[in-house]
Amino acid sequence: MTELITRARPRFGRHRMARRRGLLGFLLSVPAFVLLALFFVWPLCGTIYMSLTDWPLLGSPSFVGLENYVQAFRDGQFLQAVGFTLFYTIVITPILLVLAFGLAFLVRRRTRAARVFQTVYFLPVVIGLASGSYIWQFMWQSDIGPTTTLLGDLGILDPTKNFFANFWSAFAIVVGMVTWKVVGLQMLLVLSGIQSIPDEVTEAARIDGANAWQAFWHITVPLLRPTLALVLVFSVAGSLLAFDQFYIMTVGGPSGSTLTAVYEIYRAGFVQFHVGYASALSILLMLVLALVSAGQMLLLRNSDNS
Secondary structure, eight states: OHHHHHHHHHHHHHHHHHHHHHHHHHHHHHHHHHHHIIIIIHHHHHHHHHHTEEOBTTSOOEEOTTHHHHHHHHOHHHHHHHHHHHHHHHHHHHHHHHHHHHHHHHTOSOSHHHHHHHHHHHGGGGSOHHHHHHHHHHHTOTTTOHHHHHHHHTTSSOTTOOGGGSHHHHHHHHHHHHHHHHHHHHHHHHHHHHHTSOHHHHHHHHHTTOOHHHHIIIIIHHHTHHHHHHHHHHHHHHHHTOOHHHHHHTTTOSTTTTOOHHHHHHIIIIISOBHHHHHHHHHHHHHHHHHHHHHHHHHHHHHHHO
């Protein structure tokens, strides 16, 4: 009997210690749950409720059910904005990924020169997106912009041409600005993934006869899949939520051809004062973001398992 009690005491002590640790972990997580509830769950519930109403900004709301969602699928301007947002995402994502890979491999060595170039490539990241948009808008202004003036002096382009009056030139300028602004951050993410790969792995591949391309494709890329998943989610989510650069640089023009989904939500809520309809568009965009991010993570996870 005494032996059984002696054996039971350590078990009881371990069980009590596990309960204390669990309680401590719960108490430490309470502030995070409170912040999540205040700044995400509560606003999300409010947005869902508003999306089910006809809520003018300065009037009283009236419940309309799913009418706002039905209207969204019939709104040609919103569907056009969604199409342009997807087009922009498809264009900018591979550009950022390829350039981030290239820059990361250029500065992957732990030397003083590599650190200098890392800093140079990363500097635009610390500039706000709105500030960068104003800078690039001024650079490409006809007659007074330094870029248009320089290209005009070299005889390459007409300095009096309004580059924001044409869809393709305006779109190219915005893509250039976003690439300049964002690629430094993605470079650091890819670089951190590359530097986490042990040198012994690639050296073993070289000893086995693999060339540089084979080592990159069969060793480096598979080991970078978690990093690539993070970079892709950031890139796609940021592109689908694009607003500042188009609001500042193109103002949705020319002729509404560069209106994004978020820009259209802004117009519906704060220009036309249809807050209920804008809330419905926000919920639809959130669902698209969730589905795209989940699809990316599932695809990369299946690739890891294959």
